[in-house]
Amino acid sequence: MIDPIAVFILLLGAATPILFAALGELVTERAGVLNLGVEGMMIGGALAGFAAAHATGSPALGFAAAAIAGVVLSMIFAALTQFLLSNQVATGLALTLFGLGLTAMFGKPYEGVKAPTMMAGPLGLNPMIWLGLLMVPAVWWGLNRSRPGLILRAVGENHDAAHALGYPVRAVRIAAIAFGGAMAGMGGAYISIATVLQWTEGMTAGAGWIALAIVVFAQWNPWGVLAGAWLFGGVTVLQLRLQAAGVAVPVQLLTMAPYLATIIVLVLISARQKYGRSGGGSAPGSLGKPFHALR
Amino acid sequence: MTDVFRAESLGKTYPGVRANEDVSFSVAPGEIHALLGENGAGKSTLVKMIYGLVKPDDGHMTLMGSVHAPADPRAARAAGVAMVFQHFSLFDALTVAENIALGMENPPKSRELSQRIAELSQSYGLPLNPARRVASLSAGERQRVEILRCLLQSPRLLIMDEPTSVLTPQEAEILFATLRQLAAGGTAILYISHKLDEIRSHCDRATILRHGRVVNTVDPRAHTARELAAMMVGAEMRVIDRSGRKPGAEVLRVAGLATASDGMALKDVALTLRAGEILGIGGVAGNGQEELLSALSGEIATRPGTITLDGVDLSRTPPEARRKAGLLAAPEDRLGHAAVPEFSLAENTLLTAGSRQGLIRGGLIDHSAAQAFAQAVIAAFDVRTPGPQTAAGALSGGNLQKFVIGREVLGKPRVLVVNQPTWGVDAGAAAQVRQALLDLAAKGAGIIVISQDLDELLELSDRFCALNDGRLSAPRPTEGLSIDEIGLMLGGAHGMEVAHVPA
Numbered sequence: 202m203i204d205p206i207a208v209f210i211l212l213l214g215a216a217t218p219i220l221f222a223a224l225g226e227l228v229t230e231r232a233g234v235l236n237l238g239v240e241g242m243m244i245g246g247a248l249a250g251f252a253a254a255h256a257t258g259s260p261a262l263g264f265a266a267a268a269i270a271g272v273v274l275s276m277i278f279a280a281l282t283q284f285l286l287s288n289q290v291a292t293g294l295a296l297t298l299f300g301l302g303l304t305a306m307f308g309k310p311y312e313g314v315k316a317p318t319m320m321a322g323p324l325g326l327n328p329m330i331w332l333g334l335l336m337v338p339a340v341w342w343g344l345n346r347s348r349p350g351l352i353l354r355a356v357g358e359n360h361d362a363a364h365a366l367g368y369p370v371r372a373v374r375i376a377a378i379a380f381g382g383a384m385a386g387m388g389g390a391y392i393s394i395a396t397v398l399q400w401t402e403g404m405t406a407g408a409g410w411i412a413l414a415i416v417v418f419a420q421w422n423p424w425g426v427l428a429g430a431w432l433f434g435g436v437t438v439l440q441l442r443l444q445a446a447g448v449a450v451p452v453q454l455l456t457m458a459p460y461l462a463t464i465i466v467l468v469l470i471s472a473r474q475k476y477g478r479s480g481g482g483s484a485p486g487s488l489g490k491p492f493h494a495l496r
Numbered sequence: 497m498t499d500v501f502r503a504e505s506l507g508k509t510y511p512g513v514r515a516n517e518d519v520s521f522s523v524a525p526g527e528i529h530a531l532l533g534e535n536g537a538g539k540s541t542l543v544k545m546i547y548g549l550v551k552p553d554d555g556h557m558t559l560m561g562s563v564h565a566p567a568d569p570r571a572a573r574a575a576g577v578a579m580v581f582q583h584f585s586l587f588d589a590l591t592v593a594e595n596i597a598l599g600m601e602n603p604p605k606s607r608e609l610s611q612r613i614a615e616l617s618q619s620y621g622l623p624l625n626p627a628r629r630v631a632s633l634s635a636g637e638r639q640r641v642e643i644l645r646c647l648l649q650s651p652r653l654l655i656m657d658e659p660t661s662v663l664t665p666q667e668a669e670i671l672f673a674t675l676r677q678l679a680a681g682g683t684a685i686l687y688i689s690h691k692l693d694e695i696r697s698h699c700d701r702a703t704i705l706r707h708g709r710v711v712n713t714v715d716p717r718a719h720t721a722r723e724l725a726a727m728m729v730g731a732e733m734r735v736i737d738r739s740g741r742k743p744g745a746e747v748l749r750v751a752g753l754a755t756a757s758d759g760m761a762l763k764d765v766a767l768t769l770r771a772g773e774i775l776g777i778g779g780v781a782g783n784g785q786e787e788l789l790s791a792l793s794g795e796i797a798t799r800p801g802t803i804t805l806d807g808v809d810l811s812r813t814p815p816e817a818r819r820k821a822g823l824l825a826a827p828e829d830r831l832g833h834a835a836v837p838e839f840s841l842a843e844n845t846l847l848t849a850g851s852r853q854g855l856i857r858g859g860l861i862d863h864s865a866a867q868a869f870a871q872a873v874i875a876a877f878d879v880r881t882p883g884p885q886t887a888a889g890a891l892s893g894g895n896l897q898k899f900v901i902g903r904e905v906l907g908k909p910r911v912l913v914v915n916q917p918t919w920g921v922d923a924g925a926a927a928q929v930r931q932a933l934l935d936l937a938a939k940g941a942g943i944i945v946i947s948q949d950l951d952e953l954l955e956l957s958d959r960f961c962a963l964n965d966g967r968l969s970a971p972r973p974t975e976g977l978s979i980d981e982i983g984l985m986l987g988g989a990h991g992m993e994v995a996h997v998p999a
Contacts, residue, residue: 346606348597348603351590351594351598352598354587354589354590354594355587355594355598358587358588358589358590359586359587359588362585362586362587363587363598365549365569365581365585366569366585366598366599367548367568367569367570367571367573368598485589486587486588
């Protein structure tokens with residue numbers, strides 16, 4: 202009834218938007234910034250990407266536009282939190298609401314329009330799936346093996362010490378926020394351009410929140426993000442298959458399953474953290490704290 | 497021999513504070529040069545200017561004969577200045593090698609760096625494993641990381657900001673051996689401290705700062721610790737009249753008090769306080785003052801039997817119950833800790849005086865009573881404010897301080913603990929606050945005054961002890977205690993023997 206290979210291929214597709222968004226947020230958080238606006242940046246990318254792909258007929262340009270839209274939205278967040286020192290949690294929430302509202306308004310003309318078809322990449326998979334998979338080792342290597350990654354982690358770990366050593370805390374953080382925006386935008390565009398192939402208001406359906414949860418679940422490790430995205434994608438695909446197969450479980454319960462699975466894993470990991478040997482966990486030391494250099 | 501570093505007429509003003517004024521001194525190659533001064537004397541600002549964290553307003557600096565005006569710490573490092581910080585400079589979650597790489601301009605590949613760390617740490621007798629996480633290191637090992645970070649850059653001038661404050665005596669000895677070795681190689685070392693012993697035994701010259709100005713540059717070996725202390729704190733000595741105050745029965749007993757806090761942990765603190773007595777506790781900030789106040793006020797619970805008031809064990813009693821028992825406290829931080837800035841003065845009285853003054857009845861706030869009590873505090877302590885409805889944050893620092901102290905003093909405490917009662921308060925208001933404390937003691941309350949202002953402590957207290965590295969020294973009667981003896985107690989000379997050794 203269910204072919205494992207077919208399910209795995211579908212899983213890769215379902216995991217990709219979250220993988221992009223979560224990798225971006227991971228980098229942002231490793232720099233010490235908590236941006237809860239992932240959902241808003243994703244939906245912004247979904248619409249901008251869809252509109253650009255529709256206008257040019259090129260999905261590639263669509264993804265580029267989505268990345269730019271994500272960066273633009275993230276820069277609103279950066280300006281408010283890094284220069285005006287606003288509260289990161291409140292600003293992130295506002296960015297999500299802003300993104301959802303803005304796209305609902307500007308998305309009207311695109312409702313019912315069909316997206317241009319994308320060319321398949323190697324092994325018949327969407328090229329963005331490959332890009333997402335490549336980003337996992339790239340982000341890991343960049344954070345753990347490169348000099349800019351070391352500086353980024355230093356800024357996220359202890360911004361006062363990084364400042365005392367002469368590193369530009371604010372500039373590093375803005376760059377990390379921009380990377381997070383670009384990744385979230387592309388993740389959102391994958392939903393509109395490559396999965397659903399049309400624009401619907403609020404179509405990201407909480408994927409941004411799942412991405413945020415996965416970053417914690419992954420303990421700020423890119424490989425953990427991959428595992429989390431696959432878990433969520435896997436349960437999503439499985440429940441769709443079960444629905445199609447007409448299993449006697451209410452549809453609402455099945456639709457709930459991926460979110461439920463994410464929450465359960467999150468709770469299990471937190472519990473292990475609390476009672477296990479690791480204790481403090483691996484959250485960046487300055488996560489969510491505003492930085493203000495006294496001169 | 498040409499100087500490695502020279503400062504000429506450096507000046508720096510922060511809003512409201514002249515941190516440095518006309519500071520000139522020089523450091524020769526191979527010299528260990530001490531910067532000596534009390535907290536707030538301007539040492540930190542001075543070295544921040546040298547390291548490029550702060551830009552001087554006046555004067556100029558030269559390094560190796562050329563103008564030294566670093567735009568940021570990286571420029572300073574490139575010019576050959578390295579600095580070992582007292583705080584905020586290591587990244588706990590990163591490894592030793594990563595921490596060291598962050599302090600270098602062009603770090604080699606990680607394997608090569610690890611090898612160099614291993615070699616250098618061997619040659620200076622500072623063993624370190626480059627792959628270990630800093631979070632798992634002891635204070636002494638952490639400092640080794642910082643020192644190695646500096647040594648890998650072969651600095652011309654090495655600045656050390658109170659490096660021994662976190663070290664055990666054995667670790668300090670290793671540090672001095674390393675510094676000697678470095679100095680022998682020609683590196684100039686600028687050594688910041690207020691510990692007279694170590695400066696006298698290890699430094700070649702000492703520049704003494706007081707109130708942001710250079711008082712003198714001397715050979716510390718040619719002076720007694722007493723003379724250095726006098727230069728550091730200023731010899732002005734007040735004649736204090738403490739007549740007529742008779743200590744009564746013991747009210748507060750603290751024994752074996754220890755905390756395991758994030759900041760400076762208290763270690764085996766013991767003291768007794770009699771009714772009508774003022775006990776002064778001096779010491780440089782960050783040596784456990786806040787922890788002591790928190791432990792006494794009840795914000796930190798301690799082991800049973802460590803704090804007893806009138807024979808009743810309060811060690812595990814929360815703050816509100818301690819207030820009911822008569823143990824009141826006024827913390828140093830006026831806004832946020834002692835008072836809520838957004839609340840009115842009347843509402844702020846509820847925070848600590850709510851139950852003692854009967855301002856809360858049956859779980860409801862008696863607003864008119866709170867108003868009346870706030871008005872009483874305002875009247876008794878001459879708080880300049882439109883009225884009890886004014887937000888606490890709208891008051892000037894001095895006025896709010898008078899209000900905070902007044903709130904506790906009018907609470908008729910058995911024991912009052914105050915931290916920095918006149919910090920940032922103008923002279924007139926400070927005199928009022930001190931007078932109020934003296935009056936309270938005359939009425940039979942026991943008072944503990946924690947302060948960095950030695951004049952204040954001498955003026956107020958009957959007995960004096962010093963808090964140093966979380967340890968409280970044995971109290972000495974203030975009568976007959978000279979300011980240089982106090983300087984020695986604060987400088988960490990254990991016991992008073994050093995002062996009696998003829999120079």
